[in-house]
Amino acid sequence: MKTFLIIVPDGSMLFEAAGIADILMQANRLRPDVTAEPRYHISIATTQPHPVIHGMSGLNLLADHRLPELDPRTPWDTIMVTGRGMNAEEGTAVVDWLRLAAPHARRVVSVCGGAMLLAETGLLNERHATTHWRLLETMQQCYPQVKVENGPLYIQDGPVWTSGGVSSGFDLTLALVEADYGFTLARDVAQDLVMFLHRPGGQNQFSRYQLPQASSNEAINALLAWIADNLAVELPVETLAARVAMSPRNFTRVFTRETGIPPARYVAEARLAAARAKLEQTRDTLARIALECGFGNSINLRRIFERQLHLTPGEYRQRFHCRKMA
Incomplete structure (x- = not known):
């Protein structure tokens, strides 16, 4: 015993x-x-x-x-x-x-x-x-x-x-x-006990996707809102820096200080968060979600989901979509 x-x-x-x-x-x-x-x-x-x-x-x-x-x-x-x-x-x-x-x-x-x-x-x-x-x-x-x-x-x-x-x-x-x-x-x-011995979709816990927000810099705050509205376009550091009239080097330093993460990582997390929200709350096709969130195509979307969340976009939608969509 x-x-x-x-x-x-x-x-x-x-x-x-x-x-x-x-x-x-x-x-x-x-x-x-x-x-x-x-x-x-x-x-x-x-x-x-x-x-x-x-x-x-x-x-x-x-x-x-x-x-x-x-x-x-x-x-x-x-x-x-x-x-x-x-x-x-x-x-x-x-x-x-x-x-x-x-x-x-x-x-x-x-x-x-x-x-x-x-x-x-x-x-x-x-x-x-x-x-x-x-x-x-x-x-x-x-x-x-x-x-x-x-x-x-x-x-x-x-x-x-x-x-x-x-x-x-x-x-x-x-x-x-x-x-x-x-x-x-x-x-x-x-x-x-009507439980899964091994949960479907991988043995992973899912955090809420809450992006960091700047707290003191109005220019960076405005940029974060602009990024959320423009995920479908290319967002290199040079483009983001130009939006706030900074050099790429100084921008990267300021952005990281204000948000806690570098610009490129923020854009990647913003795109993933947007895709998760669309999978949960809409019936949009994977191709459309990939395009609107800046992944380009559904193959890239699937690759990111499998690498970051260890399940496909379809599996994610099946597990977390709004019940009213069923």
Whole structure:
């Protein structure tokens, strides 16, 4: 039997921990011999001075343990952290406990912002890891020794597993079941719970496409609006610089300072964001979308989508289009 400790921060989305526990319990139920030992023994821990974990929704979860009362030398099979907590004090408590407990566990796992706490312990140094898409840049800046991956729902690097935002923890948990007991059991659990064992369209989390905006330079702000209206034309740095009466070199410096990214990257991201919006909200053909967004043709559009999002424009539209279009 594998012991599984789930550390749940106060104020979190409780369906993460509850769903993960349900997946593991379903693996327990699918035993050929009902008298056999359960595959997983699941425990919930809180950092709070009481056993009640208050959820973001207003619902509560009753924990089995208070984390400070657990001996970190206990040889857990799996320790999972489902978030980073509502305040630094709570996060520090988890980090301090994990530093002592990790050497005695077979593997350590995080969901969503929990990866930030794993990074703080040093467990992710020189390892590939991921987290919620909102935190990817923050993790890379704060923990440069971590090899942050943008996109995957989950990553395994040795005994450490990390996953993206919220429901990606379910995908990771199914992967853990598969690693522990094989494909057949993981498939059966997924089918019983009406889940994908492996999501279609690639194992990727999709960030909202929010382009950076200049905050202080009116000329750059006006240029960003002009770019959005002229994606179909060629937009080299020389053309953009001329629009704001700057030399290409000075323009690149100012633009990067104001937006956080170089002009060429901004144009590429603006084109991809526009194409995603059209796929979601219109019935336009791929050829028309490619032309209007500056990709030239549908072949280039497909190439960019497969490289950046790991699925085709058609697959993206199928997954994210407005329901009223169906």
